[in-house]
Amino acid sequence: xxxxxxxxxxxxxxxxxxxxxxxxxxxxxxxxxxxxxxxxxxxxxxxxxxxxxxxxxxxxxxxxxxxxxxxxxxxxxxxxxxxxxxxxxxxxxxxxxxxxxxxxxxxxxxxxxxxxxxxxxxxxxxxxxxxxxxxxxxxxxxxxxxxxxxxxxxxxxxxxxxxxxxxxxxxxxxxxxxxxxxxxxxxxxxxxxxxxxxxxxxxxxxxxxxxxxxxxxxxxxxxxxxxxxxxxxxxxxxxxxxxxxxxxxxxxxxxxxxxxxxxxxxxxxxxxxxxxxxxxxxxxxxxxxxxxxxxxxxxxxxxxxxxxxxxxxxxxxxxxxxxxxxxxxxxxxxxxxxxxxxxxxxxxxxxxxxxxxxxxxxxxxxxxxxxxxxxxxxxxxxxxxxxxxxxxxxxxxxxxxxxxxxxxxxxxxxxxxxxxxxxxxxxxxxxxxxxxxxxxxxxxxxxxxxxxxxxxxxxxxxxxxxxxxxxxxxxxxxxxxxxxxxxxxxxxxxxxxxxxxxxxxxxxxxxxxxxxxxxxxxxxxxxxxxxxxxxxxxxxxxxxxxxxxxxxxxxxxxxxxxxxxxxxxxxxx
Amino acid sequence: xxxxxxxxxxxxxxxxxxxxxxxxxxxxxxxxxxxxxxxxxxxxxxxxxxxxxxxxxxxxxxxxxxxxxxxxxxxxxxxxxxxxxxxxxxxxxxxxxxxxxxxxxxxxxxxxxxxxxxxxxxxxxxxxxxxxxxxxxxxxxxxxxxxxxxxxxxxxxxxxxxxxxxxxxxxxxxxxxxxxxxxxxxxxxxxxxxxxxxxxxxxxxxxxxxxxxxxxxxxxxxxxxxxxxxxxxxxxxxxxxxxxxxxxxxxxxxxxxxxxxxxxxxxxxxxxxxxxxxxxxxxxxxxxxxxxxxxxxxxxxxxxxxxxxxxxxxxxxxxxxxxxxxxxxxxxxxxxx
Numbered sequence: 007x008x009x010x011x012x013x014x015x016x017x018x019x020x021x022x023x024x025x026x027x028x029x030x031x032x033x034x035x036x037x038x039x040x041x042x043x044x045x046x047x048x049x050x051x052x053x054x055x056x057x058x059x060x061x062x063x064x065x066x067x068x069x070x071x072x073x074x075x076x077x078x079x080x081x082x083x084x085x086x087x088x089x090x091x092x093x094x095x096x097x098x099x100x101x102x103x104x105x106x107x108x109x110x111x112x113x114x115x116x117x118x119x120x121x122x123x124x125x126x127x128x129x130x131x132x133x134x135x136x137x138x139x140x141x142x143x144x145x146x147x148x149x150x151x152x153x154x155x156x157x158x159x160x161x162x163x164x165x166x167x168x169x170x171x172x173x174x175x176x177x178x179x180x181x182x183x184x185x186x187x188x189x190x191x192x193x194x195x196x197x198x199x200x201x202x203x204x205x206x207x208x209x210x211x212x213x214x215x216x217x218x219x220x221x222x223x224x225x226x227x228x229x230x231x232x233x234x235x236x237x238x239x240x241x242x243x244x245x246x247x248x249x250x251x252x253x254x255x256x257x258x259x260x261x262x263x264x265x266x267x268x269x270x271x272x273x274x275x276x277x278x279x280x281x282x283x284x285x286x287x288x289x290x291x292x293x294x295x296x297x298x299x300x301x302x303x304x305x306x307x308x309x310x311x312x313x314x315x316x317x318x319x320x321x322x323x324x325x326x327x328x329x330x331x332x333x334x335x336x337x338x339x340x341x342x343x344x345x346x347x348x349x350x351x352x353x354x355x356x357x358x359x360x361x362x363x364x365x366x367x368x369x370x371x372x373x374x375x376x377x378x379x380x381x382x383x384x385x386x387x388x389x390x391x392x393x394x395x396x397x398x399x400x401x402x403x404x405x406x407x408x409x410x411x412x413x414x415x416x417x418x419x420x421x422x423x424x425x426x427x428x429x430x431x432x433x434x435x436x437x438x439x440x441x442x443x444x445x446x447x448x449x450x451x452x453x454x455x456x457x458x459x460x461x462x463x464x465x466x467x468x469x470x471x472x473x474x475x476x477x478x479x480x481x482x483x484x485x486x487x488x489x490x491x492x493x494x495x496x497x498x499x500x501x502x503x504x505x506x507x508x509x510x511x512x513x514x515x516x517x518x519x520x521x522x523x524x525x526x527x528x529x530x531x532x533x534x535x536x537x538x539x540x541x542x543x544x545x546x547x548x549x550x551x552x553x554x555x556x557x558x559x560x561x562x563x564x565x566x567x568x569x570x571x572x573x574x575x576x577x578x579x
Numbered sequence: 580x581x582x583x584x585x586x587x588x589x590x591x592x593x594x595x596x597x598x599x600x601x602x603x604x605x606x607x608x609x610x611x612x613x614x615x616x617x618x619x620x621x622x623x624x625x626x627x628x629x630x631x632x633x634x635x636x637x638x639x640x641x642x643x644x645x646x647x648x649x650x651x652x653x654x655x656x657x658x659x660x661x662x663x664x665x666x667x668x669x670x671x672x673x674x675x676x677x678x679x680x681x682x683x684x685x686x687x688x689x690x691x692x693x694x695x696x697x698x699x700x701x702x703x704x705x706x707x708x709x710x711x712x713x714x715x716x717x718x719x720x721x722x723x724x725x726x727x728x729x730x731x732x733x734x735x736x737x738x739x740x741x742x743x744x745x746x747x748x749x750x751x752x753x754x755x756x757x758x759x760x761x762x763x764x765x766x767x768x769x770x771x772x773x774x775x776x777x778x779x780x781x782x783x784x785x786x787x788x789x790x791x792x793x794x795x796x797x798x799x800x801x802x803x804x805x806x807x808x809x810x811x812x813x814x815x816x817x818x819x820x821x822x823x824x825x826x827x828x829x830x831x832x833x834x835x836x837x838x839x840x841x842x843x844x845x846x847x848x849x850x851x852x853x854x855x856x857x858x859x860x861x862x863x864x865x866x867x868x869x870x871x872x873x874x875x876x877x878x879x880x881x882x883x884x885x886x887x888x889x890x891x892x893x894x895x896x897x898x899x900x901x902x903x904x905x906x907x908x909x910x911x912x913x914x915x916x
Contacts, residue, residue, distance in 0.1 A: 244678050246649070262645045263644050
């Protein structure tokens, strides 16, 4: 069965159903065909035999009538003291005249001389003792022999075909018993009449042949001598019945003897009806067969579609999910109950996975945010040390004004850094935080740089992740102060196309394109080496999604701008 | 298990062969079950079945050669190599012979003798029967005995004392071999023995008892006075005649004991042929003068023995009957009077 493993369920199901239906149909139609055919054949066979019997009865009654006449003549002849033409002519002649089938009646003595005859004049044939009818009759007592005499009558030299019925009889001449042969010549007309009356179907025919298998009579114009197919077939079967084919026509041949003669009759009855009904039957069975096969194919495919279509939908859906991020789509399946249940279970499972994944991501983000904020809020000890050192230095210089300014700035800087533990603060606060930082640094760096703020007032109310400007400014101070001239740091905040933009520019040495690429790479890299810029970008992305980013532009020795931007959250507009 | 199978197999084999011989069927195809004589004959054939090798199975041809042809065609398909056929049509058996020859099957013909030409067609054909002329010879003997045996001085049964036997003949079916031969031969035998016979009439009663009664009733007014004996071709016709003769006072059972005492009571001579049990009974009661027994019992024995030899494929040397021309087994008639 291994080769079938890769076959889909619908093909398998269809194959099995069709095979089953096919074999069952084949068997049952074969059986029906065979049984019906046999039954029909035997009905036709019986019918043919019955017709044969009927025909034979007709012939037998004809011959019995002749024998009856013969018997009467025999008795009348034997009653006479002397049997001769004078005494018998009128009797014989009246019978020959009355009975249309009888041509003549004659009494021949044992030497072949005509003793009496119904003919008024006749030719005395000197060889009568050599005739078969004479020999047969004289040799066998008590039996009538019916023999065909081809092409001539015994007493008149004509060419008319006659049947000679002969029997040995006793008669008296002057009271002395004699042995002779009674000969009745019969017309073949009656034989023809009887056969013409029989309904044998198209091309059906009758042949009569004798004990030597010689054809005596045939109603078929194609069968004119003993070599014709009908006679050959009949001769081979001897007696009985058989289906035969003659000139392409199916016939049922039945052969029987005609009582009291030594003749056999073979009837050939057209049984084309068998093959035509055979054809009809097989066509009928064929149509039933084809229709049933087609219906079962349709039925099976509908059934299997009902099962496999939702299954395939489910499969496709699963593959899609496997190959993409569209985890959040539920599959909607109609069809076979079991598959629908399966799909529902799948949906529930997907929902659960989604819920779990969401939670996991959320948890991860929370954790990350916490980590990042923790990193950011770590007070750079150098910054604090340097600031305090500067304050000490200012105090020593008695520059109280600056000391106060510095200490206030430092304290406010830290207040905002802490922001009572909040991650997100209004942009105004963030800008204040940046200003305190840059104020402290300016004092520390002894006015080596100037700074300006260019703020779009409309964004002040918006919130921002805290502590994102300070690293940019720190970066600008550290790298953007030119030795030869006073540094300029420009901080710009504005909104544009639904994004909040912060730009921190300096007029320092600037960055080469290569350097910029390196910075981008560092920011995008996954290593945990934490750089201030990277931290900023990561936090922006965590809070505001992938559209939040950093953009660095630089003109060497002229101007370098770090721009960060993030989408304004819907609730804030 | 193997042993068990072997035992089982041999048991089955035993069952097959043990009864097998007895199961060997020889079809006995009778021309007509309605024929009383054939019924008796059939019974005798069954009774004579003392061989364990086979048994007979009867078929009724219903007096139709067509049916007989069908039966023979059917039984030839069975595995019996011997069939017994009582032909319907004496002339119509040659196709059956051809069929049997084709299948190499022996046929024993009984009761109706096929013509010689047909019996010569094939060497495995036999006829068991009686020569019809012999029955007539024996019937003539009985008649001669009745009239005292001397053709020149007939005894008191020559009622008119003219030394001529005045007889009425009841003939069977005209054209029937038995009827023709019996009628002809009985007269011929009487002639041969030197007796003069005057046939008052030959009435065709077709071997039938009823028809014979009818014919008898018709002819009595004409020949009742002159007839001295009624000669019937068979017992049935003789009985038919006797029934009428009793009515007409030709038999008078004076003491009403159901028996005619020929010495003291009135009776009239009627002779038949066949020796039917009822005819034999009537002879004992003094009604029927005599009959010729068609010795069916001996024929039945001959048929059985012949069938046995043929079934076993034995030669005819062991056959206890005389076989003529390797075809004919002639069984003698018996005179009963």
